[in-house]
Amino acid sequence: MKAAIYYRRGDLEVIEYKNVPEPELKAGEVLVRVRACGVNHLDIYTREGSHGVKAPLPHIGGLEPSGEIAALGPGVYDRNIGERVLIGAFTSDGSCEYCLAGHDNLCANRKIVGVQVDGGFAEYVKVPASACIRLPDTVSFVEASAIPAAFGTAWHMLNFRAQVKPGEWVLVLAVGSGVGSAAVQVAKVLGAKVIATSSSDDKLEMATHWGADAVINYSKQPNFQHEVRRITNGRMVDVVFEHVGQMTWKASVASLRPTGRLVTCGGSSGRWGETDIWGVFWQQLTLMGSNGCTHREFYQVLQLYAQGKFKAVIDRTFPLSELGHAQKHLIERKQFGKVVVVPE
Numbered sequence: 001m002k003a004a005i006y007y008r009r010g011d012l013e014v015i016e017y018k019n020v021p022e023p024e025l026k027a028g029e030v031l032v033r034v035r036a037c038g039v040n041h042l043d044i045y046t047r048e049g050s051h052g053v054k055a056p057l058p059h060i061g062g063l064e065p066s067g068e069i070a071a072l073g074p075g076v077y078d079r080n081i082g083e084r085v086l087i088g089a090f091t092s093d094g095s096c097e098y099c100l101a102g103h104d105n106l107c108a109n110r111k112i113v114g115v116q117v118d119g120g121f122a123e124y125v126k127v128p129a130s131a132c133i134r135l136p137d138t139v140s141f142v143e144a145s146a147i148p149a150a151f152g153t154a155w156h157m158l159n160f161r162a163q164v165k166p167g168e169w170v171l172v173l174a175v176g177s178g179v180g181s182a183a184v185q186v187a188k189v190l191g192a193k194v195i196a197t198s199s200s201d202d203k204l205e206m207a208t209h210w211g212a213d214a215v216i217n218y219s220k221q222p223n224f225q226h227e228v229r230r231i232t233n234g235r236m237v238d239v240v241f242e243h244v245g246q247m248t249w250k251a252s253v254a255s256l257r258p259t260g261r262l263v264t265c266g267g268s269s270g271r272w273g274e275t276d277i278w279g280v281f282w283q284q285l286t287l288m289g290s291n292g293c294t295h296r297e298f299y300q301v302l303q304l305y306a307q308g309k310f311k312a313v314i315d316r317t318f319p320l321s322e323l324g325h326a327q328k329h330l331i332e333r334k335q336f337g338k339v340v341v342v343p344e
């Protein structure tokens with residue numbers, strides 16, 4: 001099969017597009033013919049060996065593949081050849097205390113597809129059958145591959161972790177990113193009122209198009225809590241959707257009303273933030289983390305997507321043979337929306 005593979009870690013030049021043997025199936029696994037695969041910054045960190053990410057070598061990246069089941073391994077009786085599936089970004093053992101409690105996203109033996117095991121930047125990928133989520137007929141492969149990291153993460157954060165209620169105010173940081181743009185749509189589906197922030201007026205205009213009720217350009221207002229106060233008539237927000245980290249942390253916490261919840265899935269600007277501890281207990285705040293989403297939530301998000309509740313923003317697709325160009329496009333932050341590669 002054709003694959004974008006690398007034998008050593010390094011810059012874009014280490015990626016080779018070549019023929020490699022098809023994966024051999026073990027018990028419980030299926031082979032998926034890849035039709036599309038989302039491109040993420042995590043793929044770039046994995047290739048570089050940066051940010052503490054170390055994949056086995058040689059390696060094929062790609063954590064958001066979708067396609068059709070092409071072969072069944074020993075012991076797989078409940079799946080069908082030709083079934084359209086999204087691979088739910090990680091594999092889990094189904095038996096540890098986290099899996100048994102319904103938190104397979106925190107599985108003690110979780111393996112991220114395209115990081116700890118080979119991923120979807122190839123014509124075929126193998127995974128345990130349990131990691132394949134059936135794809136509704138109306139969701140295209142390219143759309144499906146734009147869903148896991150953005151919508152799955154935002155859904156887990158706002159629905160499960162922060163438990164957003166209708167009528168609440170949600171402040172979504174950095175709406176120009178994949179997860180930020182998904183968060184606006186998720187918050188609206190949950191019935192919230194949304195304030196969107198970005199450093200770009202163009203991206204704020206898009207956020208308004210997705211349903212944001214108010215916007216703040218934080219390149220002009222770094223202490224955006226004052227603008228939050230004005231927009232909410234002094235009430236402040238119930239929930240802050242954080243993923244920027246160090247740069248925005250202080251203003252994010254300061255934007256919460258008493259009993260407010262901050263939920264975070266990242267720290268792209270840095271990992272250390274200053275927190276007013278007195279403010280946390282006096283206002284009875286909750287600061288919570290969030291890590292991906294469960295396979296059940298991938299299923300829920302796909303159903304909502306098929307019902308037209310969400311719309312993925314696709315920047316462009318590249319052929320798999322041009323994975324390096326696709327990653328360069330991401331590194332140069334030229335994209336607006338999701339970048340997806342498609343095997344020829």
Ligand SMILES: [Zn+2]
Nearest residue numbers: 093096099107
């Ligand atoms: Zn587990």
